[in-house]
Amino acid sequence: MLEVSGLSVSYGESEVIHGIDLNANTNETIAVMGRNGMGKTTLFKSLIGALPAGGGSSIKVDGVDVTKMASHQRVANGIAYVPQGRMIFSHMTVMENIETGLETAKSKKIPDEIFSLFPVLLEMRHRKGGNLSGGQQQQLAIARALVSNPKVLLLDEPTEGIQPSIIKDIANVLNEIRKMREITIIVSEQVLSFTMAVADRIIVIDKGNFIHDDLRENVDTEQVSKYLSV
Numbered sequence: 001m002l003e004v005s006g007l008s009v010s011y012g013e014s015e016v017i018h019g020i021d022l023n024a025n026t027n028e029t030i031a032v033m034g035r036n037g038m039g040k041t042t043l044f045k046s047l048i049g050a051l052p053a054g055g056g057s058s059i060k061v062d063g064v065d066v067t068k069m070a071s072h073q074r075v076a077n078g079i080a081y082v083p084q085g086r087m088i089f090s091h092m093t094v095m096e097n098i099e100t101g102l103e104t105a106k107s108k109k110i111p112d113e114i115f116s117l118f119p120v121l122l123e124m125r126h127r128k129g130g131n132l133s134g135g136q137q138q139q140l141a142i143a144r145a146l147v148s149n150p151k152v153l154l155l156d157e158p159t160e161g162i163q164p165s166i167i168k169d170i171a172n173v174l175n176e177i178r179k180m181r182e183i184t185i186i187v188s189e190q191v192l193s194f195t196m197a198v199a200d201r202i203i204v205i206d207k208g209n210f211i212h213d214d215l216r217e218n219v220d221t222e223q224v225s226k227y228l229s230v
């Protein structure tokens, strides 16, 4: 579903992602794990088109080459993005925040399925986004991404700044989404207990290279923890 090959990304002269390959299937959840500054956000921003990919890079979604497309065209072709820090619109209501995700959707109505996944958002639909807790904002950011009906859902550090009890809820929601939809989920993370609860494959990124790739059942958690510790 998502085929990335030879992806390089630079800030000016400085290359930060060095020719990454990534193939992710439908109904597969992949975690990209790495310490701060290893390139997770840069990778995701280039997948969604917020940063250009270097020459020789290729990004395909369901067979369609999106490498040169602008972000909104990528969304129309099936990529959705939940950015680090959630980036919800604090002065807009919960409903209005979700509706911003409907731009490329066929129907302009929020599907009921969204509120069955996130009952709290139904309860708080008239509240301003800025008045929600961190966990609720994360749910809102996921809901906003989901209404575009993505084939590939990217989530950048969804547990950042979220209480441990709520982290479990986010894991449950991702597992629910995977059951409900034909979807590929790619999540960047530093919390191993979370990725072990959601991911089929765990990849470790270090200084812009993938250095480790294992199916969850084969993951040596001690070894991955070492990669994640400074």
Ligand SMILES: Nc1ncnc2c1ncn2[C@@H]1O[C@H](COP(=O)(O)OP(=O)(O)OP(=O)(O)O)[C@@H](O)[C@H]1O
Pocket (backbone or CB within 6 Å): 011, 016, 034, 035, 036, 037, 038, 039, 040, 041, 042, 043, 084
């Ligand atoms: N706008 C920028 N200009 C120049 N270099 C940048 C810029 N943004 C990030 N970098 C550098 O790119 C590298 C990767 O950063 P990136 O934010 O992708 O890492 P990350 O793994 O997402 O870390 P974090 O968990 O802190 O977000 C770092 O060395 C960082 O200093």
